[in-house]
Amino acid sequence: MASLPPRRWAALALLGVAALLPLVVRDAFVLDSLILILMWGALSAAWNVAGGYAGQVSLGHAAFFGIGAYSAALMTARFHQSPWLGLLLGVVLSIAAGGVIGYLSNRLRGPYFALSTIAFSQVLLIVASRWRGFTAGSEGIPVPFRPGLWTLGLGHVAWVYVALVVALVYYGVQVWLETSRIGYQLAGVREDEDAAEALGIASRRLKIRAVTLSAAMTAVGGTFWAQYVGFVDPFYVFSIDLSIRFALNTIIGGMGTALGPFLGSILITSLETYLRATFSGLKTGFAGIYLVIYGTALILVVRFAPEGLTGVAGRLGAWRARADA
Amino acid sequence: MDPARRLGRAQIDVFAQLGVSTVLLGGIYALIAVGLTLIFGIMRVVNFAHGEFLMLGMYTAFWAYSLWSLDPYFVLFISIPLFFGLGVLTYVLVMRGVIHASHNVQIFTTVGLSIALQNVALVVWTGDFRTLRPWHASVVIRVFGTAFNLSQVVAFVIAVALTLALFAFMKWTHTGRVMRATAQDHDAATLMGIDTDRVYRLTFAIGIACVGAAGVLVSPLYAVYPTAGLQFVLLAYVVVVLGGLGDMVGAMLGSLIVAAVEVLGSYVFGVAWKEVFYFVLFIAVLVFRPAGLFGQRGAETLGV
Numbered sequence: 001m002a003s004l005p006p007r008r009w010a011a012l013a014l015l016g017v018a019a020l021l022p023l024v025v026r027d028a029f030v031l032d033s034l035i036l037i038l039m040w041g042a043l044s045a046a047w048n049v050a051g052g053y054a055g056q057v058s059l060g061h062a063a064f065f066g067i068g069a070y071s072a073a074l075m076t077a078r079f080h081q082s083p084w085l086g087l088l089l090g091v092v093l094s095i096a097a098g099g100v101i102g103y104l105s106n107r108l109r110g111p112y113f114a115l116s117t118i119a120f121s122q123v124l125l126i127v128a129s130r131w132r133g134f135t136a137g138s139e140g141i142p143v144p145f146r147p148g149l150w151t152l153g154l155g156h157v158a159w160v161y162v163a164l165v166v167a168l169v170y171y172g173v174q175v176w177l178e179t180s181r182i183g184y185q186l187a188g189v190r191e192d193e194d195a196a197e198a199l200g201i202a203s204r205r206l207k208i209r210a211v212t213l214s215a216a217m218t219a220v221g222g223t224f225w226a227q228y229v230g231f232v233d234p235f236y237v238f239s240i241d242l243s244i245r246f247a248l249n250t251i252i253g254g255m256g257t258a259l260g261p262f263l264g265s266i267l268i269t270s271l272e273t274y275l276r277a278t279f280s281g282l283k284t285g286f287a288g289i290y291l292v293i294y295g296t297a298l299i300l301v302v303r304f305a306p307e308g309l310t311g312v313a314g315r316l317g318a319w320r321a322r323a324d325a
Numbered sequence: 326m327d328p329a330r331r332l333g334r335a336q337i338d339v340f341a342q343l344g345v346s347t348v349l350l351g352g353i354y355a356l357i358a359v360g361l362t363l364i365f366g367i368m369r370v371v372n373f374a375h376g377e378f379l380m381l382g383m384y385t386a387f388w389a390y391s392l393w394s395l396d397p398y399f400v401l402f403i404s405i406p407l408f409f410g411l412g413v414l415t416y417v418l419v420m421r422g423v424i425h426a427s428h429n430v431q432i433f434t435t436v437g438l439s440i441a442l443q444n445v446a447l448v449v450w451t452g453d454f455r456t457l458r459p460w461h462a463s464v465v466i467r468v469f470g471t472a473f474n475l476s477q478v479v480a481f482v483i484a485v486a487l488t489l490a491l492f493a494f495m496k497w498t499h500t501g502r503v504m505r506a507t508a509q510d511h512d513a514a515t516l517m518g519i520d521t522d523r524v525y526r527l528t529f530a531i532g533i534a535c536v537g538a539a540g541v542l543v544s545p546l547y548a549v550y551p552t553a554g555l556q557f558v559l560l561a562y563v564v565v566v567l568g569g570l571g572d573m574v575g576a577m578l579g580s581l582i583v584a585a586v587e588v589l590g591s592y593v594f595g596v597a598w599k600e601v602f603y604f605v606l607f608i609a610v611l612v613f614r615p616a617g618l619f620g621q622r623g624a625e626t627l628g629v
Contacts, residue, residue: 110428295441
């Protein structure tokens with residue numbers, strides 16, 4: 001255990017705090033913020049698998065989120081089945097969709113790939129918002145609340161632990177991607193695909209797998225989010241804003257690092273909650289002020305600290321170590 | 326007239342109307358897309374904030390009309406230098422630092438710019454839908470059984486004139502040649518003594534001036550709100566990819582194709598589904614001919 005790098009200790013400490021918090025604090029607002037931080041962190045970690053580790057920057061991950069959210073919402077509201085079956089369906093559908101996007105990632109690079117993912121999520125948005133007979137169209141679907149774990153009708157404290165388990169598993173997947181053979185191969189493909197190919201790495205298959213894994217993880221997150229929030233609105237779950245949120249958390253925290261998405265989520269989700277609470281009484285439009293800050297922060301971070309918070313922390317650590325020596 | 330012939334006549338009218346609508350719409354899309362494709366072609370940057378400049382153009386027209394009752398066509402003369410200046414400012418403050426950075430940095434810089442501008446508009450002007458109705462928006466012209474309003478026609482004529490002017494500028498002026506040289510080979514252009522930073526600044530400013538003008542032109546036809554740019558810019562991406570990123574003639578043809586898909590799609594399947602068609606077309610083009618319908622093969626895998 002002593003050989004664990006400081007990052008892992010930081011992650012364990014953060015998750016420990018999250019696990020203990022519900023035992024001490026019972027305030028619904030604090031618990032809600034904690035759940036959202038964990039959920040957005042986990043979803044950003046899912047994006048990170050494709051965007052950070054495989055280098056396939058998607059601006060359409062809301063597509064998978066929406067697939068997960070709709071699968072569970074339709075399963076419960078329309079077919080009166082357990083949301084867990086919806087989760088399963090969401091994973092199956094998103095694997096199929098992820099396969100398509102993964103295939104595209106082999107044909108398109110850089111901005112072309114980002115554009116194709118936007119188009120993909122927009123197609124799903126249009127289908128979900130116009131297919132009134134099945135998805136209830138733009139009105140959205142209220143998710144019925146039935147108490148119990150099988151129906152995912154849980155209280156705040158239970159949701160903290162559900163979100164925590166998801167966050168832990170996703171953190172684990174990322175650590176695996178950093179330390180396993182496949183993870184190193186993926187890093188090779190990300191840094192120089194031609195060189196990786198020359199070394200005998202099956203780069204195409206690897207990219208498809210990474211994007212598909214990321215898609216499935218995002219769909220699971222979407223299912224839990226829909227069950228927690230209790231309402232699925234097509235213009236939110238398939239929105240470009242949502243896709244950007246996953247990317248934003250990860251970039252601010254540090255792309256291609258296991259801790260990054262969670263750090264970004266802590267910073268951005270709490271900033272959002274705070275500013276929303278502060279400005280909500282003033283003027284309707286003022287709620288947008290945190291997005292102005294996001295946008296500006298994004299420009300500044302990619303320009304001056306493209307490796308994100310974890311990278312900055314790493315640099316500071318190295319600087320201090322040098323100063324000590 | 327016997328019923329069959331009357332039906333035939335009605336059919337011809339419908340097709341004439343669809344054709345005219347396509348051309349009118351296509352002209353405006355071309356002006357939006359041409360700025361995007363110019364910036365891409367020369368700077369190799371996809372400007373994800375393009376739609377937000379369109380939205381700012383629409384707001385400029387809206388406020389000039391409601392505060393000082395200035396007609397959008399008059400505002401156009403002010404907006405072009407104004408947005409040119411805005412383009413220069415954005416280039417110097419935001420784009421200059423990332424012009425040689427990786428794709429991801431460029432994508433997220435312009436995405437960040439888009440989020441910031443959209444929400445500045447939301448904070449300052451709220452999310453209300455606003456419309457402006459100058460007199461020409463309610464003048465209907467009827468020719469050969471087709472009907473369209475005056476604003477549409479004027480917007481089309483000005484958009485086409487501006488697009489052609491830009492095209493001529495790129496083709497026949499010295500500056501245009503310098504810009505094309507920079508697009509072809511940045512390093513060689515630098516060796517020939519071209520100040521590429523100036524070229525990029527000019528390119529970005531022209532691109533923004535075009536989309537700002539487009540915003541002013543469409544303001545009498547569409548509602549103005551902070552995310553108004555999104556629907557147009559998604560369309561502009563489709564146009565630009567169809568025509569081949571960086572290809573100006575391609576962008577004009579692409580605009581007509583997208584407008585035709587939109588007009589026919591809404592006629593046959595209803596307005597609600599029209600967007601599906603151009604996104605499906607978009608994905609199909611990306612998969613089968615990613616360099617555009619008329620472009621060279623291979624551009625997309627180089628990630629240019």
